[in-house]
Amino acid sequence: MGEEFVPPSPLSHHKESASVEEHGDPLHGHRDQTQDIHLDAAPVSPLHVVHCDQDQNLAPSEAMDGKGGSFQEYKDDCLIPSPVLKGDAVDSFFGPDLLSSLQLLGTKYNNLVKKCQDQSAETETLQADYELLSSKCLQECEPRYEDLKKKYTRECSERKRLYNELIELRGNIRVFCRCRPLSSDEVSTGHTSVIEFDRTQDSELQVVCSDNSKKQFKFDHIFGPDANQEAVFAETLPVVNSVLDGYNVCIFAYGQTGTGKTFTMEGTPENRGVNYRALEELFRTSSERSSTVRYEFSVSMLEVYNEKIRDLLAENSDHPTKKLEIKQVADGTQDVPGLVEAQTCSIGEVWEMLKTGGKNRSVGSTSANELSSRSHCLVRVTVKGEYLVSGQRSRSHLWLVDLAGSERVGKIEVEGERLKESQFINKSLSALGDVISALAAKTPHIPYRNSKLTHLLQSSLGGDCKTLMFTQISPSSGDLGETLCTLNFSTRVRGIEHGPARKQADPAESFKLKQMAEKLRQEEKESARLNESLQLMHIKYASRENVFKTLQEKIKEAEQTCRHYQTKVKDLENQLADNKNSRAQALTRDSAKFLKPPLAPIKERQPLGRITNRLPPSGLRRCSTATVRTFENKENILERDKSTTTGPSKGPMKARRVSLTTIVRSIPVQPKRRASIAILPSQAETRPLQNARATNRLSQSRMPRRSVAAVNPLPTTPVAVATPDGKRRFSNFLSCSSKYNSPPNSQKMWRPNVPTFASPRQSVQLVPSPASFSCTKPTSVNKLCFSVQKRVVVGSPAAQPRYPMFPGPSISNQALFRDKEMVRRLGTAQRVLCKNRRQSVI
Numbered sequence: 158m159g160e161e162f163v164p165p166s167p168l169s170h171h172k173e174s175a176s177v178e179e180h181g182d183p184l185h186g187h188r189d190q191t192q193d194i195h196l197d198a199a200p201v202s203p204l205h206v207v208h209c210d211q212d213q214n215l216a217p218s219e220a221m222d223g224k225g226g227s228f229q230e231y232k233d234d235c236l237i238p239s240p241v242l243k244g245d246a247v248d249s250f251f252g253p254d255l256l257s258s259l260q261l262l263g264t265k266y267n268n269l270v271k272k273c274q275d276q277s278a279e280t281e282t283l284q285a286d287y288e289l290l291s292s293k294c295l296q297e298c299e300p301r302y303e304d305l306k307k308k309y310t311r312e313c314s315e316r317k318r319l320y321n322e323l324i325e326l327r328g329n330i331r332v333f334c335r336c337r338p339l340s341s342d343e344v345s346t347g348h349t350s351v352i353e354f355d356r357t358q359d360s361e362l363q364v365v366c367s368d369n370s371k372k373q374f375k376f377d378h379i380f381g382p383d384a385n386q387e388a389v390f391a392e393t394l395p396v397v398n399s400v401l402d403g404y405n406v407c408i409f410a411y412g413q414t415g416t417g418k419t420f421t422m423e424g425t426p427e428n429r430g431v432n433y434r435a436l437e438e439l440f441r442t443s444s445e446r447s448s449t450v451r452y453e454f455s456v457s458m459l460e461v462y463n464e465k466i467r468d469l470l471a472e473n474s475d476h477p478t479k480k481l482e483i484k485q486v487a488d489g490t491q492d493v494p495g496l497v498e499a500q501t502c503s504i505g506e507v508w509e510m511l512k513t514g515g516k517n518r519s520v521g522s523t524s525a526n527e528l529s530s531r532s533h534c535l536v537r538v539t540v541k542g543e544y545l546v547s548g549q550r551s552r553s554h555l556w557l558v559d560l561a562g563s564e565r566v567g568k569i570e571v572e573g574e575r576l577k578e579s580q581f582i583n584k585s586l587s588a589l590g591d592v593i594s595a596l597a598a599k600t601p602h603i604p605y606r607n608s609k610l611t612h613l614l615q616s617s618l619g620g621d622c623k624t625l626m627f628t629q630i631s632p633s634s635g636d637l638g639e640t641l642c643t644l645n646f647s648t649r650v651r652g653i654e655h656g657p658a659r660k661q662a663d664p665a666e667s668f669k670l671k672q673m674a675e676k677l678r679q680e681e682k683e684s685a686r687l688n689e690s691l692q693l694m695h696i697k698y699a700s701r702e703n704v705f706k707t708l709q710e711k712i713k714e715a716e717q718t719c720r721h722y723q724t725k726v727k728d729l730e731n732q733l734a735d736n737k738n739s740r741a742q743a744l745t746r747d748s749a750k751f752l753k754p755p756l757a758p759i760k761e762r763q764p765l766g767r768i769t770n771r772l773p774p775s776g777l778r779r780c781s782t783a784t785v786r787t788f789e790n791k792e793n794i795l796e797r798d799k800s801t802t803t804g805p806s807k808g809p810m811k812a813r814r815v816s817l818t819t820i821v822r823s824i825p826v827q828p829k830r831r832a833s834i835a836i837l838p839s840q841a842e843t844r845p846l847q848n849a850r851a852t853n854r855l856s857q858s859r860m861p862r863r864s865v866a867a868v869n870p871l872p873t874t875p876v877a878v879a880t881p882d883g884k885r886r887f888s889n890f891l892s893c894s895s896k897y898n899s900p901p902n903s904q905k906m907w908r909p910n911v912p913t914f915a916s917p918r919q920s921v922q923l924v925p926s927p928a929s930f931s932c933t934k935p936t937s938v939n940k941l942c943f944s945v946q947k948r949v950v951v952g953s954p955a956a957q958p959r960y961p962m963f964p965g966p967s968i969s970n971q972a973l974f975r976d977k978e979m980v981r982r983l984g985t986a987q988r989v990l991c992k993n994r995r996q997s998v999i
């Protein structure tokens with residue numbers, strides 16, 4: 158199709174002519190009127206079979222002018238055979254005309270091929286468009302379809318629920334009463350009707366007893382003698398439809414022999430009964446729902462005769478090959494394995510089956526009924542439903558039961574086989590009565606297995622099954638006793654819960670019930686309100702519990718932090734003690750090296766190691782007494798040590814330090830124990846500075862001992878003051894520390910041998926020469942007086958003191974800074990600790 162036709166060249170013309178001559182017929186011998194032409198010169202292609210246009214009859218002679226004719230008048234897509242190719246004139250046309258014809262044909266062929274290609278491309282485009290559209294449509298419609306599907310399923314289940322509710326409101330067990338007309342025999346024998354109907358009330362009847370008393374009976378519906386089959390089925394219909402919704406339904410007729418049970422259930426060909434009409438209705442409804450639900454129906458027919466099960470649809474039901482027994486199947490329902498289950502899809506088939514089964518039924522003649530049913534006839538319709546939208550499946554049974562007639566054996570004068578039948582019938586009816594009574598009394602055990610009849614109906618009696626009972630009675634005065642028995646039995650059945658008794662309660666009862674319902678509604682409202690508040694409480698409780706948990710976690714964290722800080726404080730204390738100890742040792746060394754001026758007689762000074770806070774390691778500690786040296790009694794220890802170890806010339810020595818631990822205690826204000834080196838202020842400047850010193854002292858008493866070189870103001874002239882020990886000392890130079898004041902003579906003897914600011918590790922000569930001290934008057938206003946604490950060493954240049962008096966390296970800058978830093982850290986640690994403790998307590 159894609160090949161392009163190449164017209165033969167003039168050079169090949171002779172060869173083509175020869176070929177035509179060889180064949181003798183350019184049409185391959187098919188020169189018929191269909192005008193199919195095979196052009197030998199052209200490649201073989203479907204398009205080489207050229208179909209004549211419908212108006213070809215006009216074309217051959219009229220359209221052609223001359224031998225070759227013209228193809229121009231014809232459409233491009235219509236290949237017309239050259240009329241000159243017909244007949245004997247073939248030979249004369251194998252010339253230039255034929256060539257032009259072939260060329261024209263080739264052009265037409267090419268046009269056709271192109272057109273075809275265009276069409277196929279168009280088709281492909283259309284196909285693609287179609288696919289695109291279909292996918293788009295699918296995408297758009299699918300959610301809608303799903304939505305509709307959900308809605309439909311919801312609506313279906315809602316409809317089912319409502320319908321079921323309606324049935325339940327009417328009663329899961331409904332009892333109808335049907336009274337047949339007086340038969341001609343009864344009339345002839347003079348029997349009268351003892352049943353009275355109230356036309357306004359279709360649910361009450363009265364029985365006129367033999368003593369003319371009337372007994373009233375209530376039913377869900379009462380059908381009088383003139384009620385026809387349609388009216389009866391109209392009331393039955395709602396129950397029947399429940400089977401299509403997946404509920405098991407049981408409809409049975411109970412009553413004395415000859416009261417019309419078979420007539421109600423089976424009917425006659427003219428007056429079809431419930432069985433036929435029910436199946437007809439099922440088929441009708443299933444066809445109505447065929448677009449959404451697919452139903453399958455199968456029918457079984459059996460009878461219980463003398464407590465034996467007989468399959469009425471089996472071919473030789475009189476001689477069954479296998480004994481039929483009731484078995485419980487997997488889903489808990491009862492089944493009869495081997496029972497014929499005929500699939501039906503039309504009411505005609507069902508009618509045939511019912512007729513066949515009816516023929517096989519055991520009947521016999523009694524005095525009460527010529528064709529008395531001597532067995533219980535059961536028609537089981539199995540309905541399988543499949544919901545096409547949701548895919549749900551259901552399986553339910555509709556039992557249509559025509560019971561054998563209850564009768565008084567004595568009255569109907571039976572004997573032999575009939576007597577035996579009657580006994581079985583009465584026994585099974587009695588079992589049915591027991592089951593219904595047990596259901597009514599809600600006893601835990603329902604005696605379903607006492608008879609074959611009740612055992613078969615087990616899954617369709619009670620529970621959420623729908624049961625409809627036709628109580629068949631005779632109006633005849635001759636059957637009064639049986640009628641009363643039947644009515645009493647039916648009344649018992651009506652007593653089952655969900656029956657109409659509640660529905661048809663007296664007005665007083667109704668009012669009472671309404672009041673109760675109103676009260677219940679109020680209580681429900683109150684309960685809902687309480688529930689709401691309870692839920693609120695629950696929410697509150699949960700939130701508080703969360704808060705409590707969070708707090709507990711926080712407390713735990715705080716405790717951990719607290720422990721951590723405690724450990725840290727201890728470490729810092731130890732570190733501080735170490736530092737001080739090492740510094741004390743270094744100071745001792747430095748003191749010995751640079752021969753600092755002693756602040757007190759050597760004999761009176763305590764070795765530094767004795768006044769440190771640091772306790773020696775336990776192994777090295779010497780405890781000569783039983784007293785344990787603790788931080789608390791450190792000062793006392795020092796006092797005692799001093800008194801015991803030093804010579805008589807030394808007075809009692811006071812503790813110099815305050816513990817840095819967190820122990821709270823009162824620390825006595827210590828006397829100042831260091832001499833300051835400061836610019837001597839004027840007399841006027843001294844007073845405010847002295848006041849400020851008091852503040853400094855106060856701060857010193859609060860804080861632990863600091864290794865700072867305090868700059869203390871000094872009086873301009875050295876004044877001899879009386880010390881606590883009664884010795885006179887110069888207070889101008891060392892007035893701030895009575896404890897470490899040096900005697901004047903020692904001041905005179907002292908000579909600094911250290912060059913000023915020689916090196917960081919060297920002591921700086923900050924003190925003027927003793928000669929200057931000997932002067933009674935200061936040589937200059939800005940005369941400097943340096944107080945050197947005995948433990949102060951010259952720090953590194955990097956560590957600047959807080960109050961540097963000179964540029965460059967200053968006194969005790971390193972130690973000073975370190976101590977201050979330590980104290981600062983400890984203070985921070987204590988603050989954090991206290992803060993965490995407070996949080997934990999909170």
Ligand SMILES: Nc1ncnc2c1ncn2[C@@H]1O[C@H](COP(=O)(O)OP(=O)(O)OP(=O)(O)O)[C@@H](O)[C@H]1O
Pocket residue numbers: 336337338382412413414415416417418419420421526528529530531560561562563629
């Ligand atoms: N409602 C009715 N209207 C007219 N005829 C009726 C009605 N009910 C029953 N009959 C007639 O009464 C006769 C007995 O009815 P049927 O055989 O149905 O009674 P039954 O209760 O089935 O008796 P059994 O228990 O012996 O089988 C029949 O001839 C039937 O046509």
